[in-house]
Amino acid sequence: MDPVIGLISTNYSSTNFGTLLENRCFASLPFGGRYRLIDFPLSNLVNSGIRTVGLVTPAYYRSLLDHVSSGSEWNLNRKQGGLFFLNGAPYGLTSGNSKFLLQDFLLNREFFQRDNSEHILFCASNKVFNIDFNEMIDTHVRSGADVTFLYKPVTETCSGLFLQMKDNSNRVIGGDIGTHNGGNMSLDCMLVSKSVFMRILDGYASYGHLDLGRILLDSQAQLDLRGFPFYGYVGSINNLNDYISVNRDLFDRTITRELFWGKNRIQTKVQDSAPTKYAMGSSVVNSYIGSGCIIEGTVENSILFRNVHVKKGAVVRNSIIFQHGTIGERAYLDNVICDKFVSVSNHVTLTGTPENLFLVDKNHKV
Numbered sequence: 001m002d003p004v005i006g007l008i009s010t011n012y013s014s015t016n017f018g019t020l021l022e023n024r025c026f027a028s029l030p031f032g033g034r035y036r037l038i039d040f041p042l043s044n045l046v047n048s049g050i051r052t053v054g055l056v057t058p059a060y061y062r063s064l065l066d067h068v069s070s071g072s073e074w075n076l077n078r079k080q081g082g083l084f085f086l087n088g089a090p091y092g093l094t095s096g097n098s099k100f101l102l103q104d105f106l107l108n109r110e111f112f113q114r115d116n117s118e119h120i121l122f123c124a125s126n127k128v129f130n131i132d133f134n135e136m137i138d139t140h141v142r143s144g145a146d147v148t149f150l151y152k153p154v155t156e157t158c159s160g161l162f163l164q165m166k167d168n169s170n171r172v173i174g175g176d177i178g179t180h181n182g183g184n185m186s187l188d189c190m191l192v193s194k195s196v197f198m199r200i201l202d203g204y205a206s207y208g209h210l211d212l213g214r215i216l217l218d219s220q221a222q223l224d225l226r227g228f229p230f231y232g233y234v235g236s237i238n239n240l241n242d243y244i245s246v247n248r249d250l251f252d253r254t255i256t257r258e259l260f261w262g263k264n265r266i267q268t269k270v271q272d273s274a275p276t277k278y279a280m281g282s283s284v285v286n287s288y289i290g291s292g293c294i295i296e297g298t299v300e301n302s303i304l305f306r307n308v309h310v311k312k313g314a315v316v317r318n319s320i321i322f323q324h325g326t327i328g329e330r331a332y333l334d335n336v337i338c339d340k341f342v343s344v345s346n347h348v349t350l351t352g353t354p355e356n357l358f359l360v361d362k363n364h365k366v
Helices: 039-047 062-068 102-107 109-114 134-143 194-203 212-218 240-249 253-260
Strands: 004-009 052-057 082-087 119-123 147-165 172-193 225-229 283-285 298-300 315-317 332-334 336-338 349-351 358-360
Touching: 004 039, 039 052, 039 119, 052 062, 082 102, 102 109, 102 194, 102 212, 109 194, 119 134, 119 194, 134 147, 134 172, 134 225, 172 194, 172 212, 172 225, 194 212, 332 336, 349 358
Parallel strands: 004 052, 004 119, 052 082, 147 225, 283 298, 298 315, 315 332, 332 349, 336 358
Antiparallel strands: 119 172, 147 172
């Protein structure tokens, strides 16, 4: 019996990403040249020894299932345990600060009833970080807490759910959603004792539209709520500007080393592409280039996903180009996001600003 199972909620969306989330779910949003956001919670759970993971799917789940498939890249194609796809509620959540719709868990009650685990580790997909959950799990079990929330102490101004902690204690006494100038930012991750979780399913069966995290915080008088701090890098993605900023954080080698070069690796779907070809006269500066690309022009401070072709004389600066993009000869792109299968014609100029990137929709030719 595994004492802990994982549950990744992906049944939520946002209107703050333009057309990037028009035909894909939040969790399958491409990141960092070769990853998807789902790779981070999935890898963190598996790297922590959790071998049973439930994945709550949203309405637009095709790209998510195509990426995760049987879970073989994460060693979850197993006879015991493994990866379980759970149907989400039809409409999911659109609030940026709600990630754990109770109705999703009510619809999949049998998944929890059949499992003999003692605790459930709930994760969302909007935070980019690399963690081993074992210390958090050990602390939760030793304390006898009903719920342990993962949080990061921050000093800068951030938006999201912030935990209210009792003075000089790890006890959580509430939570506040909004913009805060420092505080204990929730990482949308919580470890819940299964007995408590099942009681909530019974008691709130008629209130499926509520968020599980909110229910737990509002029950602080009846439950023992604790917090567990995480002091590493966290990229919080709640809107398009956040997405751009967190991708650009990868240009900091300290952050990249922590996310990808440590003992616990972030796994992703394997694609057998040829190495990138750099033609004579090409120039690449401070950029991430995925495999299978052909670079004949200039790329600076940009992230290119797999199989992108930058033709001769083209210039790509401060931009993000998704898979199978083609940048025509002597085209000029600055502060641009091109979705998958975008073709930019010869001599075309596209420019945005660092705060408002020019977004080209999937499959478009400009």
